[in-house]
Amino acid sequence: MSTDNTFLAESTTGLTALSASELAEKIHSREVSSVEATQAHLDRISEVDSELGAFLHVGAEEALSAARAVDESLDRGDKPASPLAGVPLALKDVFVTTDAPTTCASKILEGYMSPYDATVVKKIRGAGIPILGKTNMDEFAMGSSTENSAYHVTKNPWDRTRTPGGSGGGTAAALASGEAPIGIGTDTGGSIRQPAALTGTVGVKPTYGGVSRYGLVACASSLDQGGPCARTVLDTALLHEVIAGVDPHDATSVDVAVPDVVTAAREGAKGDLSGVKVGVVKQFVRDGYQPGVLESFQKSIETLRDLGAEIVEVDCPHFDDAIGTYYLIQFSEISSNLARFDGMRYGLREGDDGKHSAAEVMSMSRAAGFGPEVKRRILAGAYTLSVGYYDAYYLKAQRVRALIAQDFANAYEKADVLVAPVTPTTAFALGEKVNDPLAMYNFDLFTLPLNLAGLGGMSVPAGLASDTNLPVGLQIMAPAFKDDRLYKVGAAFEAARS
Numbered sequence: 001m002s003t004d005n006t007f008l009a010e011s012t013t014g015l016t017a018l019s020a021s022e023l024a025e026k027i028h029s030r031e032v033s034s035v036e037a038t039q040a041h042l043d044r045i046s047e048v049d050s051e052l053g054a055f056l057h058v059g060a061e062e063a064l065s066a067a068r069a070v071d072e073s074l075d076r077g078d079k080p081a082s083p084l085a086g087v088p089l090a091l092k093d094v095f096v097t098t099d100a101p102t103t104c105a106s107k108i109l110e111g112y113m114s115p116y117d118a119t120v121v122k123k124i125r126g127a128g129i130p131i132l133g134k135t136n137m138d139e140f141a142m143g144s145s146t147e148n149s150a151y152h153v154t155k156n157p158w159d160r161t162r163t164p165g166g167s168g169g170g171t172a173a174a175l176a177s178g179e180a181p182i183g184i185g186t187d188t189g190g191s192i193r194q195p196a197a198l199t200g201t202v203g204v205k206p207t208y209g210g211v212s213r214y215g216l217v218a219c220a221s222s223l224d225q226g227g228p229c230a231r232t233v234l235d236t237a238l239l240h241e242v243i244a245g246v247d248p249h250d251a252t253s254v255d256v257a258v259p260d261v262v263t264a265a266r267e268g269a270k271g272d273l274s275g276v277k278v279g280v281v282k283q284f285v286r287d288g289y290q291p292g293v294l295e296s297f298q299k300s301i302e303t304l305r306d307l308g309a310e311i312v313e314v315d316c317p318h319f320d321d322a323i324g325t326y327y328l329i330q331f332s333e334i335s336s337n338l339a340r341f342d343g344m345r346y347g348l349r350e351g352d353d354g355k356h357s358a359a360e361v362m363s364m365s366r367a368a369g370f371g372p373e374v375k376r377r378i379l380a381g382a383y384t385l386s387v388g389y390y391d392a393y394y395l396k397a398q399r400v401r402a403l404i405a406q407d408f409a410n411a412y413e414k415a416d417v418l419v420a421p422v423t424p425t426t427a428f429a430l431g432e433k434v435n436d437p438l439a440m441y442n443f444d445l446f447t448l449p450l451n452l453a454g455l456g457g458m459s460v461p462a463g464l465a466s467d468t469n470l471p472v473g474l475q476i477m478a479p480a481f482k483d484d485r486l487y488k489v490g491a492a493f494e495a496a497r498s
Helices: 020-028 034-052 060-075 119-126 169-176 193-199 233-243 261-268 291-306 317-340 358-369 372-384 391-411 437-442 448-453 483-497
Strands: 055-058 089-092 131-135 182-186 202-205 226-230 277-281 310-314 417-421 456-464 471-478
Touching: 020 034, 020 060, 020 233, 034 055, 034 060, 034 131, 055 169, 060 131, 089 119, 089 169, 119 131, 119 233, 131 169, 169 182, 169 193, 169 226, 182 233, 193 202, 193 456, 193 471, 202 233, 202 483, 226 233, 233 261, 233 456, 233 483, 261 483, 277 291, 291 310, 291 417, 291 456, 291 471, 291 483, 317 372, 317 391, 317 437, 317 448, 372 391, 391 448, 417 483, 456 483, 471 483
Parallel strands: 089 131, 089 182, 277 310, 277 417
Antiparallel strands: 055 131, 182 226, 202 226, 202 456, 417 471, 456 471
């Protein structure tokens, strides 16, 4: 392995360099076995992850067992369970699994084994996709750099002194380094799209309610959404198709037809966006951000125009209030959701020696089990929900949230999709923002509005910034349950750049 700070995705070769669709084709034609493909990625993990830190748990035995089952089925002449059958996957450690610990990168859940699988996990298993392991994240998805993990920091494969983003930096880093061809993340305020942008991978936040949240350990219930991640738009679409759909176990799941995202991706790859109106959000084009990022964004707009798209400006005035609104709502929901971790029913228990009351055990367990960022958000959320402050903070934030959703609705009257940068800068140095929470929160400036409105968004690689030589992402946003538009535009943009 290289001794400098870089080992890019380009350093991988053979099976770990293939896209998921290419790998699936080889497996289904029996040119390669799923066991061989899975073992190649396990070997890659063994080779680089000690320095990269993308995984919290690697389930080699379980992954190979699932791969053998796929091979046996194909050898019998059975039809593949899905277009991705046999292709191994990296799973963010926020989805519960019966055969691997679910920690959410927190000490309070260290070693926790769930009695059931999340619906997304069930669908992945049903599709014949081996799960390589659980990836690192910011504790309970609270963070933008994967530095809040209680276990270790994940490093960016493009430069190991820099963050891979967060909270889903583990999955993004695994994809960028060739440890996995596809992955699952979650996006509360940008936690799929932002790491994808910083690592040169593809990440999609589906429309809220389009993918089941059952078995997804909640950060903020009205904002969290699981979604697919990969290195190409088509691979991401293929995984999206596997995990999407209504779920009777999830009250927030919506019973609508899953958009034909795979067909849209294949159509977009032809490179024709004639008749597509692309809206540029006025509030997201401003001075003060990294010049290389803004330069890349302007080039991306020109690329879309060259593909035949009509570029229009849209005004979303309440987006300026998105950061304050988002964090007030998120902190409030966090304080409610994390009350369940009390040291009584499961997880870490401190001070249970017969000398401390139940209240003292709860307090000691939370003090020992939660990290500083989690504690900060719980306390802030408890304050905003308290008597005398609820109307002034939480209720007002919900009203602004409705105005932001209306801004989106007005914008989509003029445009089919909206585009924006994903982040104000490229990947920042590890440690740079860890002691400055406000600077860390501001890094999510471009991604938060989408979550408040519950709409779908994609980050697709837009090359390297000229001033840092690090990846930049283009963010594409679509109306509710029009996720296929993301894939059409994203695939066309990808094809134009290849």
